[in-house]
Amino acid sequence: MPTRRAGARRRGPPRFIVDTMLGDLARWLRILGYDTHYSSRLEDWEILRIAEEEGRVIVTMDKGLYSRARRRGLRAVLITTFHTPERLAELSLRVPIRLEADPSRSRCPECNSPLVRVTDKSRLRGRVPPRALEAYDEFYVCPRCGRVYWIGSHWRNIRRVLEEARELREKIRRGEA
Numbered sequence: 001m002p003t004r005r006a007g008a009r010r011r012g013p014p015r016f017i018v019d020t021m022l023g024d025l026a027r028w029l030r031i032l033g034y035d036t037h038y039s040s041r042l043e044d045w046e047i048l049r050i051a052e053e054e055g056r057v058i059v060t061m062d063k064g065l066y067s068r069a070r071r072r073g074l075r076a077v078l079i080t081t082f083h084t085p086e087r088l089a090e091l092s093l094r095v096p097i098r099l100e101a102d103p104s105r106s107r108c109p110e111c112n113s114p115l116v117r118v119t120d121k122s123r124l125r126g127r128v129p130p131r132a133l134e135a136y137d138e139f140y141v142c143p144r145c146g147r148v149y150w151i152g153s154h155w156r157n158i159r160r161v162l163e164e165a166r167e168l169r170e171k172i173r174r175g176e177a
C-alpha cells in the first residue's frame with residue numbers, strides 16, 4: 001500500500017504555517033491567495049505538529065525551529081530579512097509562489113477564509129463607508145468573519161510592494177543583491 005512520508009510534497013498550491021514573529025508575511029500570503037495558518041499564540045511544538053499533519057511549509061525567523069523542522073523532514077523556510085518586499089522575495093526563491101495580486105483568489109488577511117465577491121454592492125450599505133461604496137465597484141466579503149474588502153486606492157500600494165518584491169527576486173537571482 002502506498003504511504004506518504006511526513007512532510008512529503010502535496011499536489012496543488014503550497015500551504016503555509018507562519019511563526020508568531022511573521023504576522024505581516026502571513027497576511028501577505030493570504031492576500032496572494034495561499035492557505036496560511038497563523039496565530040500569535042502558537043508554540044513551536046504546535047507549529048511542527050500542524051505542519052506535519054497538514055503538509056504545510058513552515059515559514060520562520062527562528063533558526064532553532066527551522067533546524068527541528070528540517071530534522072523531522074518537514075519543508076521549512078528560514079526568513080532572514082526584515083522588510084515585506086525582501087521577505088516575499090526571499091520566500092518566493094525557496095517556494096514557488098506567485099507575486100501577483102489577484103483579489104479574486106485572495107483570502108481574508110485576518111482569518112484565512114477565501115473571499116467571496118459581492119456582485120450587488122447595494123447589499124453593503126451600512127457596512128462600508130458611503131464614499132467607498134460610491135467610488136469603487138469591486139467588493140469582497142469574508143464568509144467567516146464578515147469583514148468587507150474593496151479594491152480601492154490601497155490596492156495600488158499592494159501592487160507596488162509586489163512589484164518591488166519581484167524586482168528584488170530578479171536581482172537576487174542575478175546575484176546583484
Ligand SMILES: [Zn+2]
Nearest residue numbers: 108111142145
Ligand atoms: Zn475573515
